[in-house]
């Protein structure tokens with residue numbers, strides 16, 4: 407079948423299965439990328455929303471095999487950013503056209519930290535007009551409910567891989583069912599739900615990659631973040647090659663297919679793309695399906711202690727530098743900065 411015929415059949419049928427997603431991967435890449443960009447434009451327009459991410463704590467009780475801030479990495483200096491400093495960052499963001507603050511951290515058992523976060527969410531919602539997205543791992547329903555009541559708008563929690571065995575191998579502390587359960591809890595509380603996965607973790611096949619994309623659709627996600635796996639030297643996966651090391655264009659093909667299968671989800675151009683393609687990765691992702699950019703808004707002195715993977719960009723910069731750079735990158739590709747909070751466009 408010709409490329410045009412395949413794309414037509416896919417858009418007419420609007421029903422993807424694993425084989426159809428894999429057929430997308432096999433299209434001539436330029437055709438796939440152009441199609442994804444057109445689907446992005448038709449559904450999300452030319453606005454790129456800026457959502458500053460504050461990595462407010464690297465304290466973590468988990469030992470995810472891939473992650474540089476896993477509990478067993480004792481070379482990491484642990485930190486928690488004080489409430490006042492987080493609020494200062496939030497106030498600065500408003501002047502930089504960043505309409506959402508994303509608060510990300512490691513995962514800890516429910517304790518005083520949950521109450522502290524609740525207070526921070528409430529203050530940000532009272533003192534600024536920012537939307538609040540949390541990304542702090544699996545938490546009890548009660549914690550999610552309190553954060554929601556304090557004003558939390560959205561939550562990011564990647565399922566990382568749709569393959570239950572691979573998930574269990576990568577996560578000694580939880581299983582896939584539990585993770586999906588958290589996403590359902592959040593949805594039930596009326597929170598906008600984001601998830602996603604790493605591309606090319608060791609052991610991933612193209613069947614799994616296709617299923618990852620289909621699981622995003624089946625979960626009816628509001629936001630979907632995906633990024634290439636990068637081996638961290640201080641983890642059990644040190645030295646392991648990405649499953650697509652020989653064809654790094656597959657990383658972009660994954661985003662493009664993700665957009666075609668999930669036309670109405672917010673899709674960020676994730677930071678890991680810049681680690682692999684310095685200064686260019688995220689721009690290319692924005693031109694191949696994505697519509698969100700998440701500048702690093704973590705105060706500079708903490709950044710070297712939030713190295714999820716090596717070569718993470720912007721470690722020597724500060725929040726004001728990242729904000730200017732992000733805006734310039736959006737303009738340089740002929741797009742405009744999103745106004746308003748950039749909530750989910752899905753109607754439920």
Ligand code: SAH
Pocket residue numbers: 472473474510511512513541542543544562563564566603604633634635636637638678714715
């Ligand atoms: N503790 C939170 C935040 C995790 S960090 C949580 O578990 O949700 C955010 C994301 O970074 C993770 O979801 C994972 O997909 C990604 N990440 C972590 N280590 C990585 C690595 N070595 N390569 C690529 N992405 C990685």
